[in-house]
Amino acid sequence: MPRTGHQIAYQVSEDGSKLCIASRSYILSKESRLSQLEVREIRISGRLFGDTVFCFRVDIPGTISEDSVSIRDPYVSVMTSTNCFMIDWRERAGVSLVVLDPDEEGQIMDLEYDWIGMKGIVSVVFHPVESSMILVSLQGPTDNSSGLFLTDIPLNMPPLDLRAGMSELGNWLQQSITPRELPSYTVDPVHDNASLVIRPIGFKKLEDRSWVFEVVVSGMSAKECEEGFTGKEDFARVLFDLERWSQHTDVLEYDTNGTVDIMGNFRNGGALFVSSVGVDDHEDEFQLVVPEFGNGSGYDLGWMELEIPRFLESDGSENEISVQKNSYDILQVFDSTTGHLYVCVPTGIVVIQYYK
Known part of the structure; x- marks a missing residue:
């Protein structure tokens, strides 16, 4: 066909x-x-x-x-x-x-x-x-x-x-x-990098009105790959200053818990999602883990864990779209400055407010 x-x-x-x-x-x-x-x-x-x-x-x-x-x-x-x-x-x-x-x-x-x-x-x-x-x-x-x-x-x-x-x-x-x-960069200063998946966020204007190019990369170090999958992922936000031909890298680690899917691209406005199914051995729970790189939210480097409301889960009908099963298609963007998560569902767009 x-x-x-x-x-x-x-x-x-x-x-x-x-x-x-x-x-x-x-x-x-x-x-x-x-x-x-x-x-x-x-x-x-x-x-x-x-x-x-x-x-x-x-x-x-x-x-x-x-x-x-x-x-x-x-x-x-x-x-x-x-x-x-x-x-x-x-x-x-x-x-x-x-x-x-x-x-x-x-x-x-x-x-x-x-x-x-x-x-x-x-x-x-x-x-x-x-x-x-x-x-x-x-x-x-x-x-x-x-x-x-x-x-x-x-x-x-x-x-x-x-x-x-x-x-x-x-x-x-x-x-x-x-x-x-x-310029090249690394997410592991001790061990060489293995392959890292690049997700371009785009160009960002700084307070001095200069531009930097931002990407988020994720993957494992060469040492981790040699030892087999251990559940540890390296994440990094890399800012490239094209005028000075330099780069600055902020690195985060994430120990996976349950089944993890990594998603996100330049349309997400700087957000990258790690969806984790089976939180704390509870298979019916679903959460998003969002890396925070200090994009105006007032927080330093770290992770934000967002629990998904029950009403967004599938009711079992064939026409219902489940957040858990269709996260690539319907999870759109989390704005860390306002705490808003925007989710596209069959009936429209749901805006969820997370309080700091």
Whole structure:
């Protein structure tokens, strides 16, 4: 049967009046691979609230992978397992980027990844104001590699021939870029790192109005891997100062208790969830454990444990969505500054207030 799906990225306009959405939908089958990128603007304030304008549409060469989409007006990127498409949707221009390895002259970087080696560039994060972007790999750091690369956004991209169609890769002009790798880091000062999963949070403006790039990484040290899984996970928040080309790392440890799923991404506004099922050997309890890195909450480094209310648990019906069983889909964001947890359920959005 054909496999369908979509990815979405969004950006609020500078004046807060519009939501700009880039969505990529695809249909994959043995016979064909169809993929399309669409950009639309939705009014989110004033009398025209909800009005939608379709701004741009283009076919993208289809792949068998679940690709990532990023947006910063007027740029949209679509990262596949084999290509990185960069588009200026207002100018209707774009290219297929060939990413060259900064350590191997003339060598093309591998964009493909697998869940065993967990390698490859998987997403793009645009700088909010400058003409640059970060290429993010799935794993790092290994062999003194940070897994993060800075490069300029391509300028003067050629116009796209929308009439002829852009579903074939041969219709895209290729452009080579050589990114610069960000400084390496470690979450274990004693032992070497094993593979760490990178979750980009995004760019953050500091009080002095400078920008830093924030990621959260998680995994085990090489020593832990050699000794087998012990239940200890290392978490770190890494802040990169691109002006000074330096980084600062805050490290947390978490001893797992029960079944643990790690989730969270740049859309979570700085929050990363560790869901723990079976708290204190009680299989019917469910909680979220949120790493706190001092993001304006008034707390220092540590962990916040959030008990999930009973009314959000499944009642056993087939149509009911359980927080415990579907946490990847419906747990959205925890705001540590206000103590609000936002949960998406079948009937709407539930806001839960946790008191400090």
